[in-house]
Amino acid sequence: MAPPHSPRRAQIAFSDSAAKQLENLTSEAEIHALDRALVVISVDPDIGEELPGDSAGPQLRQYTDEIERVRLLYWVTALRTVVVVAYIEA
Known part of the structure; x- marks a missing residue:
């Protein structure tokens, strides 16, 4: 019997400004x-809070880790296989 698989991670990509x-x-x-x-965020792309915006573009999300002092703004592709990081604050 094969071992159970862990949840599939989304790939991480960076916008030009985040890079x-x-x-x-x-x-x-x-x-x-x-x-x-x-x-x-690669394990659970929905963990961040949704930021207000319109429905014309991708829905931006914000993930903040207060302990590590990191803030990421990102969006998730339609199939939830890629997380695009738009902004990094560390």
């Missing part, structure tokens, strides 16, 4: 904190 913010992270603590937050 630039990522390049500016220099401390190992910031990178570690960001990595933990990315794992959380």
